[in-house]
Amino acid sequence: MTMVSRLWCQKAWQNLAFAKVLGKEPKTFSTLVQLKTDEATDDNNDSQAQTNDELIKSPSLGNYRFVYSEFLPDPNPLYRNSIREKLERMDMLNRRSVLSIPEFYVGSILAVTYSDPHAVGKINKFVGICILREGCGLRSSFLLRNVVNGEGIEVRYDLYDPAIQNIDCLRLEKRLDDELLYLRDAPLEYSTFPFDMEIEAKILESVPVNDIKIPLNPLPWSQRWEHHNLKGVKEIVVNERRQKKAAALAKPWEKYDLMKTYRETIPEEEQNEIFSDVYTKLNELEIQKNILKRKYMLQRQNSSKTRTS
Amino acid sequence: MTSILKTFNGYQLFSKHLKQSLDMIAVPVRGRQNPPPRKRHPEWLPKPIRVRYNEDLTPENKEFLSEIASFNKGLHEMPKSPLNTELVQPTQAWTQGSKRTGLIGKKIGVYPLWLKNGKKVLTTLIQIIDNEVIKYIPPEEFNPVKHSKHLHPKVKNGCLVLGAVNIDPQLITKEYYGIFNSAGVTPKKSLMRFVVTPNAALQSGTPLCAAHFKPGEFIDIRGKTIDRGFQGVMKRWGFKGMPASHGVTKTHRRPGNIGSGGAKARVMPGTKLPGHMGNRWRILKGVKILRINTKYNVIWVLAQNVPGEVNTMCYLYDTILPTKKNTSPHFPTYPPNDINALPEELYADDVHPFTEPNIEYQSEQES
Missing domain, CATH: 3.30.160.810 (Double Stranded RNA Binding Domain)
Incomplete structure (x- = not known):
């Protein structure tokens, strides 16, 4: 609201030629003008401001940048092209209408059924925790981790690979970090999940955050985790030399770097444009998905009742 | 008489005033001794401002012109020329040795497609805009300008x-x-x-569109490679460089020995050395077309290395590779009036469209 009023004031100031002529004390004048216009324009701009707010803060579109993050293109201007992005989005929607891809995040537990020419019976199911989500558009992929026969196994899947038969989100939750690659250096029990896990059927308002803190194995590690500012790790014990080095290499100012965030993100206006383009189709798919989910839950409830009785 | 002349000649009286004879040796100037000074605009003069020619248009006319310009700009459909009402081309049969036109495209990006056998391939998208x-x-x-080192065909x-x-x-x-x-x-x-x-x-x-080619055909793509500037030998030619440690000093990314010694004590022509890399015309030959979108006029091509950056122009030709040559093209071009008869998406035989169901491998016993 304040922004809109300020903009209006600027315009008003430009229009007021007499103010420029009498501009001996421009500061006092401008404040006066601002006060007056504020009062005058409050009523007129209310409706405009509201519509703007609605567009930006509409709950569905605002949520989309987390749920469908791969629909946002690579922000590097060297690779951007509107036609290519549009075609890519169409292809993604076409694939999504064939296979329903659930909402999931890093930290969620997934089950992927994959048609593998080298597997016995040509079909393979893998359950694991998603420790990484990468890429955008049709290149987007995710990394699942689990422990098989006492050995940590990681499988990378392309999200839009047509050989994927089914993706189930067994447990929908987030962790404290954006990627959980440190599970490679944690005790195996933290990345062990049973292969016969069932879908935890809950309909939740928002995605829960699992704030579990994981201890790391003693050194050596695959990466220098003390450099990474991890929140989901209990305490990182390293010697003084490594601590000093980590402190010297830390960049605590980077979160204030506005240009860096600008370079690495798609502006809000463009995001709205992109998601309004795919909104109707995604919404349809989501409704279908919800219906299926409810059906599945009803079936489970019925089966549990019969078991107990 | 002759003796008189001889004695006269012996004095060389006029030699200084005569024109220099041809057999006089001119001492070659090595390099440019005094290069011409680079033109600089004098600091004390105001910089010239380029102003477009004033057409004396009325505001309405100007608005009309810019309206037309903006209308033409975003056009993805086939452009229609007002002068040529009859653009129908007789579809001829292709004969051995005939050569049809290519297309001007714009490289718009790279993304993966999947083949029917489940293989992921990277494809480059080329858009054909208002051709x-x-x-x-x-x-x-x-x-055309002929370079003598090439052989010229006798057929013009x-x-x-x-x-x-x-x-x-x-x-x-x-x-x-x-x-x-x-x-x-x-x-x-x-x-x-x-x-x-x-x-x-x-x-x-005559308008040309992406349907000029068929999916499954092979094409050559000509483009200007990415300008990388002056580069060292490791990036430009892929040399290995030298070790990072073990007593190596000041020579980690250098070429090392460049030959010479013995009979020919000089650097041989064509030796791989540092220099300007990129910004050269290059042709990528024998690239397969996987998919064509007739609405947006986009061609998907089985290559991730089409020369040039994204959003630069490239030129598409029928391939000259003898084994991949096309024998049944749309001959002069695809008839521009039949564009609407085509489906929106055309795929090569081995490409998996995203609208089709999942890929499933059948076990050998069943099949």
Whole structure:
């Protein structure tokens, strides 16, 4: 609201030629003008401001940048092209209408059924925790981790690979970090999940955050985790030399770097444009998905009742 | 008499006033002794400002012109020239040895597609924007610059001049506009010459589209590679460099020995050395077309290494590789009036469209 009023004031100031002529004390004048216009324009701009707010803060579109993050293109201007992005989005929607891809995040537990020419019976199911989500558009992929026969196994899947038969989100939750690659250096029990896990059927308002803190194995590690500012790790014990080095290499100012965030993100206006383009189709798919989910839950409830009785 | 002349000549009286004889040896100047000074604008003079020619247009006319320009710019459909009402080309049969026109494209990005066997392949997307024939130059008039080192075919071919990407006519000079006047098309941003046999000539103003090629055909793509500037030997030629440690000093990314010694004590021509990398015309040959979108005029091509950056122009030709040559193309071009008859997406046989169901492998016993 304040922004809109300020903009209006600027315009008003430009229009007021007499103010420029009498501009001996421009500061006092401008404040006066601002006060007056504020009062005058409050009523007129209310409706405009509201519509703007609605567009930006509409709950569905605002949520989309987390749920469908791969629909946002690579922000590097060297690779951007509107036609290519549009075609890519169409292809993604076409694939999504064939296979329903659930909402999931890093930290969620997934089950992927994959048609593998080298597997016995040509079909393979893998359950694991998603420790990484990468890429955008049709290149987007995710990394699942689990422990098989006492050995940590990681499988990378392309999200839009047509050989994927089914993706189930067994447990929908987030962790404290954006990627959980440190599970490679944690005790195996933290990345062990049973292969016969069932879908935890809950309909939740928002995605829960699992704030579990994981201890790391003693050194050596695959990466220098003390450099990474991890929140989901209990305490990182390293010697003084490594601590000093980590402190010297830390960049605590980077979160204030506005240009860096600008370079690495798609502006809000463009995001709205992109998601309004795919909104109707995604919404349809989501409704279908919800219906299926409810059906599945009803079936489970019925089966549990019969078991107990 | 002769003796008199001889004695006279012996004095060399006029030698200084005579013109220098041809057998006098001119001492060669090595390099440029005094290079001409680089032209600089004098600091004390105001910088010249380029002002476009004032057309004395009324505001309404100006608005009308910019409206037309903006209308032409975002056009993805087939452009229609007002002068050529009859653009129908007789579809001829392709004969051995005839050469048809290519297309001007814009590289718009790279993304993966999946084949029917489940293999993921990277494809480059090339958009064909507002391609129209500007001019046909018959073989008698076509006289290109010839470089003596190449062999020239005895059969003379004509050429077609193609234009791509409409631009605002108000921003160009009258001379440049004159090129497009005869064809009756909107001025184009880029022009290219395509050598064709006379039976593949097209009327000027004929629009060309992505359906000129078929999915499954092979093409050559010509483009200007990414300009990387002056680069060392490791990046430019892929040399290994030298070890990082073990007593190596100041020579980690250097070429090392460049030959010489013995009989020929000099650097051989063509030796791989540091220098300017990129910004050169290169042709990627024998690239397969996987998919064509007829609505947006986009061609998916099985390559991730098409020369040039994203959003730069490239030129598509029928391939010259003998084993991949095309024997049944749409001969002069795809008839522009039949565009609407085509489906929106055309796929090669081995490409998996995203609308189709999941890929499943059948076990050998069942099949």
